[in-house]
Amino acid sequence: MYSRPDGYMDPDIVAADIQDSLERLDVGTIDLYLLHRDDPRLPVAEILDCLFAEVDAGRLRWLGASNWPVARLAEARAYAERRGRPGFVVSEVQWSLPEPIWQVGPDPTTRTVAPDELGWHTRTGLPVMAYTATAGGYLSKPDSPPTPMDTPVNLARRQRARELAARRGCTPVQVGLAWLMHQPFPAVPIFSTVSLEHLTEAIGANDVPLTAEELRWLATGEA
Numbered sequence: 744m745y746s747r748p749d750g751y752m753d754p755d756i757v758a759a760d761i762q763d764s765l766e767r768l769d770v771g772t773i774d775l776y777l778l779h780r781d782d783p784r785l786p787v788a789e790i791l792d793c794l795f796a797e798v799d800a801g802r803l804r805w806l807g808a809s810n811w812p813v814a815r816l817a818e819a820r821a822y823a824e825r826r827g828r829p830g831f832v833v834s835e836v837q838w839s840l841p842e843p844i845w846q847v848g849p850d851p852t853t854r855t856v857a858p859d860e861l862g863w864h865t866r867t868g869l870p871v872m873a874y875t876a877t878a879g880g881y882l883s884k885p886d887s888p889p890t891p892m893d894t895p896v897n898l899a900r901r902q903r904a905r906e907l908a909a910r911r912g913c914t915p916v917q918v919g920l921a922w923l924m925h926q927p928f929p930a931v932p933i934f935s936t937v938s939l940e941h942l943t944e945a946i947g948a949n950d951v952p953l954t955a956e957e958l959r960w961l962a963t964g965e966a
Contacts, residue, residue, distance in 0.1 A: 752782035754793040761802055777807035777835055780852050787818045795828055807872075809835035810853050813860040820867065831869070838873035838930070840904060840919040840961060841881045841897040864928045873923055876932030877945070882915040903961050913951050920948035922961050 764773060776797075782790070797803045808816060808831045816834055823830025837843035837855045856864070856871060864871060881892050882904050904915040904922075911918070923930045936942050959965055 751780065752778070752785050752790055752793075754796075757793055758797070761797055765802065772801055773803050775805045775807055775833070776803045777809045777833070778811070779809045781808070781811045781815055783815070787815060788822050791819055791822055791826075791828075791830065795826070805829070805832050807831055807833040807835060809874075811836075812854060813857075813863050816869065817863065817867075820869075833870045833872055833931075834864075835872040835874055835933075837875040838871060838923065839875050839878040839881075840900055840922045841878040841892060842894065842900075843875050843878065844891055844894075861926075864926075868928050870929035870931060871926075872931045872933055874933045876920055876923055876934045877916055878919065880916070882919045899964060900961060903964065907957065907961065911951060913947065914944055916944055917948040917951050918953075918961070920945060921951035921953050922958060924948065925953045925958055 761773070761776065764776075765771065776794075778790070778794075791806075794803065794806050798806070806829070808819070811819075811831075811834060816831060820830050837853055843855045863869075878892065881890070881897065882901055884890070901915065904918040908915045908918045920932050923932050932945075932948075934945060936945070953961075956966065
């Protein structure tokens with residue numbers, strides 16, 4: 744388990760983390776390197792300048808951010824443009840049709856795509872990698888016993904996913920993954936499984952087309 748030091752975005756620590764990753768992967772260049780957390784104590788320019796140096800040294804190729812708020816992503820994008828450099832090419836956050844309960848838990852630095860942030864991603868086209876794409880299997884869970892995910896919003900979204908899945912002859916999980924992949928900007932679902940059955944189910948989401956009306960209905964209940 745990685746023990747996060749206090750100054751986890753200090754250039755020396757970032758450089759050491761990159762070196763460790765290069766050695767573990769046995770490669771000379773990491774194609775896509777994501778910062779696992781933001782450190783709001785540091786200016787965005789300072790963080791990016793550190794990463795640009797690693798790109799110039801050939802140790803990194805493309806940069807991404809994980810669990811960064813949109814305000815800091817926008818600041819990073821503007822700074823990279825002023826420098827004439829590619830900035831972050833992807834944002835990785837918790838995201839799924841059921842709203843992630845990201846405020847609850849031992850680590851308050853994790854983030855999701857808030858409703859008021861969707862417009863920014865749509866305008867900029869910055870892709871999102873959704874690392875809770877299946878919401879821990881919530882869409883396929885039975886109604887009981889209750890879980891912390893059982894908010895009024897999530898209960899309603901799960902029911903609508905079930906109804907649409909029944910009409911389409913697919914599963915609620917496939918509906919949830921298709922909802923992500925039909926966003927107005929690139930969204931890449933991320934999930935893990937040790938089950939071939941679950942993997943096959945997830946791949947089948949590619950064959951579930953959704954209309955704009957269905958996307959809106961799944962999220963809001965509005966026809």
